Ligand SMILES: NC(=O)C1=CN([C@@H]2O[C@H](COP(=O)(O)OP(=O)(O)OC[C@H]3O[C@@H](n4cnc5c(N)ncnc54)[C@H](O)[C@@H]3O)[C@@H](O)[C@H]2O)C=CC1
């Protein structure tokens with residue numbers, strides 16, 4: 001029986017299904033793998049037995065992925081599985097930031113006792129006059145799973161859409177409408193925008209990427225939308241821009257001690273991915289990633305190890321080595337296998353950044369001393385006997 005520990009409510013109704021051969025455990029100490037969402041694992045004491053973590057969702061800034069890589073723990077996410085949910089809430093934010101919908105509804109509630117409300121509403125409505133999105137200029141920062149969908153939807157709304165993403169994938173470049181105009185610098189993107197929306201991960205080069213310098217380039221009375229992470233905007237700069245009227249509105253998904261005090265701001269409860277469909281998509285993807293890794297050693301959608309696949313484990317034995325991406329690893333591994341006279345059927349070696357993965361099938365089971373010798377190679381973080 002393989003054992004799974006869940007952290008966070010993976011779905012609203014609690015339903016998560018791994019199928020035969022798996023059971024859920026209460027303590028991470030008893031588990032082989034963790035299925036989780038947004039809990040911050042920095043400072044968490046990860047038990048030695050954990051081999052893999054799957055984050056149901058896109059952002060992994062809540063997980064110390066490099067530290068875990070060095071401990072031989074593969075971290076997965078579920079790219080794209082919640083992107084449509086985020087796209088839809090960003091479209092809502094665009095409209096709510098432009099049309100006084102919430103304020104007008106509030107007026108109606110506040111005047112519910114007025115017997116002449118129908119007539120008085122006609123007089124009140126001028127306070128809620130907004131502007132249309134059609135023809136306005138929007139800058140989209142990050143054209144990945146969410147950003148590319150948002151950009152295309154804004155084209156469909158008749159907006160003048162500009163995109164900035166120096167690392168755009170070929171897949172997302174293909175998916176982008178030809179009407180989205182790509183620009184080469186953040187400054188060129190921001191210049192003259194009526195709307196700016198951010199869809200980048202939180203990492204060293206995106207922390208506070210929207211600050212006074214960028215806000216000053218926007219059109220007067222622009223709208224800023226942040227459904228990515230709170231760290232991406234400089235909160236003091238956004239607060240000042242709102243108070244000075246440089247920004248007319250700010251919509252974000254992150255209630256921080258500072259955002260909650262900002263004027264002209266709508267804040268949701270980190271609900272960008274909060275649909276039943278997104279929860280189910282993320283859980284399905286994360287569960288199949290964990291199962292393929294635990295049962296076959298295959299790695300799909302990892303954020304700290306390379307993709308690597310040898311299909312189902314059918315040979316007598318399958319071994320996986322998680323190690324540093326340094327020279328002569330294959331030489332050292334095969335030298336140990338040669339000593340054991342092991343016949344390797346297939347071997348795959350892949351690397352990504354500082355980390356690498358070597359997986360091989362052999363005709364017979366390796367003996368314990370061979371496995372121990374593999375573990376003793378200095379740059380090896382973990383050896384898994386999958387079968
Ligand atoms: N509010 C919510 O519930 C949700 C928030 N998110 C956040 O949104 C982020 C984006 O999500 P996805 O689009 O699914 O991720 P993704 O990985 O598909 O796309 C991110 C894009 O940002 C680009 N990028 C990276 N660094 C950049 C930089 N310095 N400048 C410009 N572009 C840069 C990448 O090249 C990539 O195309 C996630 O990392 C997460 O933090 C994602 C899903 C739900």
Ligand SMILES: O=C(O)C(=O)COP(=O)(O)O
Nearest residue numbers: 037038056057058059273
């Ligand atoms: O996918 C992401 O990055 C998100 O922010 C969604 O997070 P959640 O699963 O709603 O905790």
